[in-house]
Amino acid sequence: MTDRLKKILLGEQGLVVIFIVAFALVSLLVPNFLTDRNMLGLLQSVVTVGIVACTMMFCLAARDFDLSVGSIVAFAGMVAVMASNYTGSILLGLIAAIACGAVVGWVNGVVIAKFRINALITTLATMQIVRGFALISSDGRAVGINSPDFYQLALSKLLGIPTPIWVLAVLFAIFGFVLNSTVFGKNTLAIGGNPEASRLAGVNVDRTRIWIFTLQGVVCGIAGILLASRITSGQPNAAVGLELSVISACVLGGVSLAGGRATMSGVIVGVLIMGIAENAMNLLNIPAFYQYIVRGVILLLAVLLDNLRSSALGRR
Amino acid sequence: MTDRLKKILLGEQGLVVIFIVAFALVSLLVPNFLTDRNMLGLLQSVVTVGIVACTMMFCLAARDFDLSVGSIVAFAGMVAVMASNYTGSILLGLIAAIACGAVVGWVNGVVIAKFRINALITTLATMQIVRGFALISSDGRAVGINSPDFYQLALSKLLGIPTPIWVLAVLFAIFGFVLNSTVFGKNTLAIGGNPEASRLAGVNVDRTRIWIFTLQGVVCGIAGILLASRITSGQPNAAVGLELSVISACVLGGVSLAGGRATMSGVIVGVLIMGIAENAMNLLNIPAFYQYIVRGVILLLAVLLDNLRSSALGRR
Amino acid sequence: ASAYAQDTKIGFIVKQPEEPWFQDEWKFADQAAKEKGFTLVKIGAEDGEKLMSAIDNLGAQGAQGFVVCTPDVKLGPGIVAKAAANNLKLMTVDDRLVGADGKPLEDVPHMGISATKIGEAVGQAIIDQMKARGWKMDEVGAIRVSYDQLPTAVDRVEGAISVLKAAGFKAENIFDAPQAKTDTEAALNAATVVLNAHADIKKWIAFGLNDEAVLGAVRASESVGIPADGMIGVGIGGAESAINEFKKPTATGFVGTVIISPKRHGYETALNMYDWIANNKEPAKLTLTAGALAKRDDYQKVRKDLGIE
């Protein structure tokens, strides 16, 4: 192929290009896929994963790991509903939810950064604890929303596009900027690249890590609120297994688990690939059992393709 | 405290000592805990996790990761049952199950080592694919066992102790030996500790990694067989989420996710801690929702304690 | 099949696509589709979010209506809203939707059987069996294999317990065995602990969320050496797990299971939805089905009567 094409494919944005090609193919082959209705449905279906992926990206880029996101999303959702039912003010509900998310995240961060406890174990623990809170708070039952305005968070539209999608877009923009153009972002990447060296270069490693987890908590709070509004109730066992989808979306998007490598564009692509896979499988009416296999194969193919790309690029 | 005590606590086996103390406490505080019936029940309940932990330890020690274990266990169980029903020979069934496990593990290994695809994604993919197979193979239904002898695998006893527990013990012994006293074990640790150096020293990194995953598959096969025999049927949705329990048992046991550090004694302790926690909680019949919280707290405490130990020891 | 049928598309969304029960519902729905010649779109939705996406997805492929077994009844208002937004006709099966106030949404057509009812059937079956064996209630222990994370599970076991208590079963003889997951192994481990903790009790009964859960308890009793005639387990579902048990050469402690007919739930709901769309014939607001107890000796017959196999 011509050198220019090669250059594009092998460049930073190669992943995006591959994605666009794949997207075009799906649009052609899958009936009803490329309709604006389906596109909106697709985007709405990736809102939760997408939002959480924003901060998970930072987490992984700093060589950390967060399994507690699913529980936090569920818990925050419960809090949002119960608090706004209780106080009668939706705003207070939202604030409460985000605050709870932040606190849990902060605790994660402190335990991991200060007590030097392995991130996997810590977040696995908080994952359980927070899920426990969510279940206890409502005795394991879903909590309905009193004020219908709450639904509007998810139903309301701007320029014909539902609010959650706007929120997602905005968060993508914000965190993309934070990653590439702020000290915080660069420090995150540096910590992932070599924690000790970063510390000796004057990066306040502990503080940065605590911030990352706190942000993760806040973002989970937002995701929880939108989810609750979308499913018009707080569900204690919502978002189970979210962590894996989010992490694999990030890894699909070229975020290295060894830390130090992450791009927002990549993560967006990763999130969309996963969403499209689900969406297309349902459109094609693939039997439940076979969906497992297709899902797995798609995951492998996506990463394999990207690896071929980068090994062609010569980087290991 | 006296220096000798300090020495023991801070030594390699400190974790074990802490565990023994904890065990003594539980025995005192929890009624009906320290009865031989309950001990056997406890041990049987950790058989699956314990068996799989043996090889997961190698996987993590080599800086790898395996999420597919749960699916393999379920699939192997199905195969064992269906094959022995079909052929009428239990032996053939067992062989088939172990072979299947080995094949899946080998595929994991090859994809990861040769195609250099991130272990998390690869095994996440095979996890889905294999689960899919398990479901498809029996159309999502449990498969009954024809020959009652099959149950005997789990029910039969030797010196009053059920066979599965013996199997577990033997595997612990074998893999403990392999880790510390064989070339394979040392190479595994070396690969995890410094892949580059190992490669330059002429260690066949790829082959070692493929072997690790294949072994993991074999061991999952064994676990699957015993499980099927215990529940007297092959169930496609068995052992969901096993991977997390196993991995956290290993990390509890001081296996470093950064690779290069692992001890069998540690892993055994990790497995037992988890088992005891579950067992004691049910004995104290703590309500389901609170069990989540207790579980999480125990996880944290266990690791925290170990960290205090090792930081007192002065290692980072 | 009318020409109209060709482009009639009906969705059938279930909460646990892997479960044999829902596999059966789908199977029978397909049967209806084949007869009438409409397209059936089967989607699994394990949680609220997946469900909402699934409805959007149906709308996008131009379906006209769908039957749903929701992961949680409290999703009611959301589902109704989504269905309206995609102008899809809506019917529920198995679990009935409720509003924020917890009251059922009367105007959504529903077919099913309440979890509590099933539980009561289980309880009754156990009582009868105990009588048949001539057990004294107060020398019997009960294993409540529980998975309280799932509201349906709670309703089912509570249903059973209410009947037991009514029959004079002592509350303090009912022991909780919370399973960490809904598979047999988890139930087995949980039940083992209970049995060992009360080694003095020799006769046991067990009930739980489904056949798998009860089977766990039965396996536990076997592993601690309680003979089959010292155990009474009654499950819910009646799919392979139970059948395998009945097929075993010797009787086990798993004496029976309450079978609900996936045929009616699958076939009829799909059919009703089709009539609603094609012939504008709105289905009954509420159709309640009943569960039937199947035992080792009569399970084939029961299954036939229910139109399964």
Added chain:
Amino acid sequence: MSFLEFSNITKTYPGVRALSDVSFGVEKGAVHGLMGENGAGKSTLIKILSGDQHAHAGAISIDGKVQAYASTRNAFDNGVIVIHQELQLVPELTVAENLSLGRFPASAGVIARRRMLDDVGAKLKSAGIDIDMRRKVKTLSIGERQMVEIAKAVMLDARVIALDEPTSSLSSRESEILFALIDRLRGEGKVIIYVSHRLDEVFRLCDSLTVLRDGKLAAHHASLEGVTRDQVVAEMVGREISDIWGFRPRRAGEIRLKVDSLSGARLPTPASFEARAGEIVGFFGLIGAGRSELMRLVFGADPRSGGAIAVDGKAIAAASPHDAIRAGIVLCSEDRKHDGIIQGRSIEENINISSRRHHTRFGVLSRASEIATAETFIKKLKVRTPSRRQDIVNLSGGNQQKVILGRWLSEQGIGVLIVDEPTRGIDVGAKSEIYELLYQLAEDGMAIVVVSSELPEVMGICDRILVMCGGRISAELTRDQFAEKAILAAALPDKKTPDAIAS
């Protein structure tokens, strides 16, 4: 046709031509020097020899047989051992295990521990290296680790042994051990390729010499008869360098850094010293003298157990590097790979990581100044790279060192600059430019502390030398007292009292 023959070796990396058409030969029983500027291609050539990297063109032949290695493994099998520039050890394994890695003595896969220990013990002894082989490598100091790395050379009976800058982290005493070892191997008729930036070593050890420049063969000397150092320098750098130290007298100002009886976990005996504005203070000592420990304490890299630090008379906490930097102290640490480079990130980011805080507004970076800074120091320090966006791990060892130096030289408002083994692995040409930079900084009133294991270096550029030994400062000499004997005497464990030397 020589015993070991490189013919027309060519190797390119994306954007870089590391080697182009390099050919030369080495005879049996000869030590062959390989020199060249940073990034000239020395390590690449060594890596190709080791089977780690593959040449795009050309061939290597040993004893007339062309070698084609699929892996490092079969390089061993063909009797080729390479000691790489970067330490290649497994921290969690013991010294013995590290030295046996890849070829454990075993029967049926089970390691014969006794045999391993005996074997390694004997080899270490014969090599004159005494390190407890049961210690885990992670507990060794850099210098000690380097010795372990070197011990690999004798672990199996090789025909060709290549050493890539083995002495860069050794002090004179260990170097002597190494040289003795090399002489022995030469005697056994092995071919030894010796990469180094230290001319005196090369002239002392080598029988023949090859100089690379920009990946091309700049010169080949079959024998060193009549070859002068200036000549070699000229061949490397492409210009004459009369005096690499280029020392200029300065006048010291008031005290900037005052360290008062500072002590820490690995430095039990309290140490005190001070550094004045416009002064370059040297710290000399043998490996394990505790110099790095002391500096890490000053910089707050390790927790201090006692003592006080003052900058410009103001006592500072220096609880962490973060604080220390903001209090005006920076440390460029000795362990480039572990404490210096940030893998996977670009040169630009590696340079700016600390100094960028002067150019940010509300935590938002200023692209322009980041780029400017990077470009400036890439030029100033002559970093050889296709672009400032290059991943730092793709740089040659010396170039990495330059980037790390750039990180600290680009700092502003700094009163005290501590550099630990600053010119480790840096070529002669670049060295003199770096010294020049240090002089300028000193003249601008900065207090500079140079830790070095190279005696000529400290003597060449410092105004004052502090000698450490066994974790204590054992002597202090002002420039007029400089004398190799005295300094070495103070550095050696068994010696007369410091004052005796001072006088």
